[in-house]
Amino acid sequence: MNLGTMFTLLVPLLAIFFFFRMIIKRSSSKEHKLPPGPRPWPIVGNMFQIGRKNPHISFTKMSHLYGPLISLRIGQRILIVGSTPDAASEILKTHDHALSGRDVSILLRNKEPTFHNMNLVFTSQCDDGWRYLRNIYKTDLLSGTALESRANIRENKVMEMVKYLATKEGEDIVIKDVVFVTAMNILGNASLSMDLVDYEGNGIGSGIMDTVRRLVMIVAKPQLADMFPILSRWDLEGWYKQVMHIIEHELGAIWVDSIQRKRNETNGSSSPKDFVDSLIAKGFTNRQINPLMEELFAAGTETTSLTIEWFIAELLKNQEAMQKARDEVMKQIHGNEVNESDLVRLPYLEACFKETIRLHPAGPLLIPRKAMQTCNVMGYTIPKDSQVLVNVWAINRDPKIWDDPLRFKPERFIGSGLSYKGNDFGYLPFGSGRRMCPGETMASKVILLTVASLILNFDWLIPNNINPMEMNMDEEMDIAMYKKEPLHVIFKLNGHIAK
Ligand code: HEM
Numbered sequence: 254m255n256l257g258t259m260f261t262l263l264v265p266l267l268a269i270f271f272f273f274r275m276i277i278k279r280s281s282s283k284e285h286k287l288p289p290g291p292r293p294w295p296i297v298g299n300m301f302q303i304g305r306k307n308p309h310i311s312f313t314k315m316s317h318l319y320g321p322l323i324s325l326r327i328g329q330r331i332l333i334v335g336s337t338p339d340a341a342s343e344i345l346k347t348h349d350h351a352l353s354g355r356d357v358s359i360l361l362r363n364k365e366p367t368f369h370n371m372n373l374v375f376t377s378q379c380d381d382g383w384r385y386l387r388n389i390y391k392t393d394l395l396s397g398t399a400l401e402s403r404a405n406i407r408e409n410k411v412m413e414m415v416k417y418l419a420t421k422e423g424e425d426i427v428i429k430d431v432v433f434v435t436a437m438n439i440l441g442n443a444s445l446s447m448d449l450v451d452y453e454g455n456g457i458g459s460g461i462m463d464t465v466r467r468l469v470m471i472v473a474k475p476q477l478a479d480m481f482p483i484l485s486r487w488d489l490e491g492w493y494k495q496v497m498h499i500i501e502h503e504l505g506a507i508w509v510d511s512i513q514r515k516r517n518e519t520n521g522s523s524s525p526k527d528f529v530d531s532l533i534a535k536g537f538t539n540r541q542i543n544p545l546m547e548e549l550f551a552a553g554t555e556t557t558s559l560t561i562e563w564f565i566a567e568l569l570k571n572q573e574a575m576q577k578a579r580d581e582v583m584k585q586i587h588g589n590e591v592n593e594s595d596l597v598r599l600p601y602l603e604a605c606f607k608e609t610i611r612l613h614p615a616g617p618l619l620i621p622r623k624a625m626q627t628c629n630v631m632g633y634t635i636p637k638d639s640q641v642l643v644n645v646w647a648i649n650r651d652p653k654i655w656d657d658p659l660r661f662k663p664e665r666f667i668g669s670g671l672s673y674k675g676n677d678f679g680y681l682p683f684g685s686g687r688r689m690c691p692g693e694t695m696a697s698k699v700i701l702l703t704v705a706s707l708i709l710n711f712d713w714l715i716p717n718n719i720n721p722m723e724m725n726m727d728e729e730m731d732i733a734m735y736k737k738e739p740l741h742v743i744f745k746l747n748g749h750i751a752k
Contacts, residue, residue, distance in 0.1 A: 288322040288633040298326030309617040313647040328480025331639040336647040338678035349686035354623035359485040360493040372548035393531040404593045433558040444528040465551040469732040556615040563613040582708045589749040591705045604663035610682035615733040617646030619684045711744040
């Protein structure tokens with residue numbers, strides 16, 4: 254065959270080859286169409302467009318441009334963000350199973366294949382081990398019966414806080430620091446039957462939160478190895494070393510003696526008094542109890558106390574709501590202590606709580622999930638291993654869903670039937686689906702009990718004659734969504750307290 258004939262045969266063959274390639278590529282790109290999103294930069298992806306501070310606000314702005322479901326890139330990894338009730342319902346309900354993984358760093362997975370599966374938050378998938386742990390949480394700590402049996406502990410701890418504040422009458426108080434101690438000791442008593450810290454900051458629990466915060470900041474920081482899995486054999490940033498040191502040595506050391514004391518006490522004896530007793534009775538080792546305790550305090554103390562801070566700030570800023578809440582508390586509570594059984598008679602206060610967590614959800618993006626398998630959401634592909642977020646902050650402030658969304662209007666919840674139990678996809682302060690917060694009932698009890706008790710016993714003033722209307726309500730995302738300027742309050746006794 255001469256060159257000319259070869260050429261005349263090759264050209265149509267090549268044309269056919271490229272034609273079919275184009276068709277295959279087109280149809281597969283249709284099948285694998287990612288949700289729209291801003292164009293990623295080479296290598297780093299959209300990291301700089303998201304920014305480090307307040308990513309929920311960046312994602313909200315992007316969703317206004319690109320739609321309810323967007324995709325971004327962080328290095329080589331794909332990040333999907335849903336920002337409407339429909340997107341939330343698809344992610345957390347329709348595809349709950351496929352999208353219920355957690356993003357555990359590749360370094361931890363490689364080096365400690367089982368360790369990260371020892372608590373709920375960082376269990377990488379909803380497998381039998383996760384179900385077992387979640388069941389233990391539910392039955393031994395957070396079930397209706399378990400909560401009921403410890404109501405008196407919560408009431409006593411809140412009353413101790415009220416009495417402490419009475420001794421500080423007229424002084425300038427950073428409220429979050431005080432309610433943090435209460436939240437910590439409520440969990441300390443539920444898990445170890447002991448207080449962990451006092452109001453002067455002494456006790457074995459005094460450093461827990463700073464250490465937990467340090468840990469979460471390290472864990473949440475984008476890792477080179479996760480962005481570029483090719484680097485996953487090396488701990489280039491010393492990340493793994495730092496994480497393991499904090500988990501095993503710094504946090505582990507805090508309760509090792511207390512757990513040992515309990516082991517000695519429970520040795521073959523009576524029924525479990527608290528959560529750690531139950532774990533010991535089930536044969537958990539210290540290495541297994543440690544991550545569960547870390548999770549309990551990380552998930553349950555800061556979220557509760559920062560929500561109380563926002564709640565009080567909103568009531569101070571919205572005097573009309575404050576007056577209605579006060580009238581309700583004064584009318585419904587007859588002694589000088591609030592009991593949890595009284596809370597059902599405080600629907601307006603509950604509406605104020607719901608409105609607080611609408612505007613200030615502690616987890617504005619929930620806790621990141623991971624796609625365990627490729628799935629199709631709203632006509633787009635979410636590839637396996639993508640990180641998936643739900644921007645509840647954006648949903649909670651969407652004028653298409655909420656009338657006058659930026660205003661604190663508790664009345665919107667009265668008679669609305671809207672609950673935070675994970676069934677209303679326009680209102681998900683505790684998430685939804687199988688990974689939903691298991692501590693939601695306990696948190697709401699503690700928060701309502703605390704605020705009702707503070708209303709019952711004190712008048713609240715803002716120091717330095719600051720006009721409540723001008724109070725700075727800026728937020729800042731750290732390990733959760735904080736009030737940027739800590740709230741200072743002066744408490745004045747109003748004559749109710751038992752001295
Ligand atoms: C105001 C207080 C609280 C808020 C706003 C809050 C919020 C959340 C949110 C948004 C999630 C993620 C849900 C999802 O991905 O769908 C979560 C998970 C979790 N929360 Fe809470 N939480 C609070 C208090 C508590 C308390 C008191 C505890 C424990 C006593 C707790 C334990 C947990 C745990 C263990 C998880 C992980 C569940 C899993 O991955 O299976 N939380 N929380």
